[in-house]
Amino acid sequence: MAPSTPLPTARRRRLGAELRRLRERADLSATEAGARFGITQSRISNIEAGRYGVSAERVRALARTYDCSDESLISALAAMAGERKRGWWEEYREVLPGGLLDLAEAEHHATALRVAQAITVPGLLQTPEHARAVFREFVPALMPHEVEYRVSHRVKRQEILFRTTPPPYTAIIHEAALRMQFGGSGTASAQLAHLLAMSERDNITIVVIPFDGTSFPISGHGVDYFHGPVDQLDTVQLDAAHGSQLIDTAASLGRYRLMLDRMENVALNASNSRDLMHRIAKST
Known part of the structure; x- marks a missing residue:
């Protein structure tokens, strides 16, 4: 054969x-x-x-x-x-949906990343315990070994933020995501502490859209924007209930750039976002 x-x-x-x-x-x-x-x-x-x-x-x-x-x-x-070597994500090809491998590949090659989330903390900023709790809520339910494969893959993806020269990473998070109690109060507290620590890294910017914000220009799904070496090679990944989707048409890229710009404009600045995260952590 x-x-x-x-x-x-x-x-x-x-x-x-x-x-x-x-x-x-x-x-x-x-x-x-x-x-x-x-x-x-x-x-x-x-x-x-x-x-x-x-x-x-x-x-x-x-x-x-x-x-x-x-x-x-x-x-x-x-x-x-000229790229010939396949990435680390290929070891997950038989155990995870292809969209998750495409996501890891897009992240790996991005020159900068900008993400937005309304309900959950962005994957690259999640603790393993938080990620595990999120995966356990999937419908239909994942088997325990499937949950662990996804947690392992997510933790491996996070390594790009710790490279010798890591890409700039901007996370726009709605306050709702910070107040979700995935895994209970202990997991939620540890997740907030991790966000605060990550926000102090030079390559990471975390801004929060508060509940009392004037607007919220997003439909509810997660958005990941990966910058390429030239604008034409940017990529958007949408994370929806039916699975992830990569988008690369010029019109769509422009639309999502504008959406993320508007979200950053209504978010608190990085310092005030940290203050809000501290207040939420104290109340958790």
């Missing part, structure tokens, strides 16, 4: 999608592009779907074929093509 082909990573799918966008902007069909480049239409389609890998040199050649003159974008795409 022939070995199975590894599933394309989110990174490879994104590279293929960007190459497709360049082709479409050049007003070329896959057949026309293949003819110009000397390969078949099916090869072009498979590259764009992320099913076939592509070298950095071929990415640059395709960009020239598509008359792309944005050297920053071309260099960023070529760098994506």
Whole structure:
């Protein structure tokens, strides 16, 4: 039996999608592009779907074929093509939904991160006990070993915040999330203490939207915004009950940037947010 082909990573799918966008902007069909480049239409389609890998040199050649003159974008795409090693998240491929692996991959490659949560503390700032309590509330219920896999994966994701040169991380949290008692008062108190400690790190900014805020421009689901090396390669991840979803169209990226800007504008500043967290911790 022939070995199975590894599933394309989110990174490879994104590279293929960007190459497709360049082709479409050049007003070329896959057949026309293949003819110009000397390969078949099916090869072009498979590259764009992320099913076939592509070298950095071929990415640059395709960009020239598509008359792309944005050297920053071309260099960023070529760098994506040059990546060969699969990340640590692949060890979870058989035990966790693919969306969680895509999330870890997007976080790993982000140059900066901005997240917003209304009901729960952002995953990268959760203690293991808080994360475990949240996972135990899933519907349908997770098996105990599934909970532990998810906790382990979440803790592993948090390592990006402790790199030698960690990416800037901004968390916008509604006061409601700070007052939730996942796991009971002891777990909640430990979670607040952890948030306060993390807020003192140079690369982390935590701001809180208080209950008495004037507005709250979000629909309720969690939003993770990952900045890429160029704006065109930014990515949004939405965390909803039906699962996570990665979004990368220009219109959607602009919409979520505006939403997060508005949320930061109505949030307390970092110092006042810490004061509020201290007050909540004392009352927990």
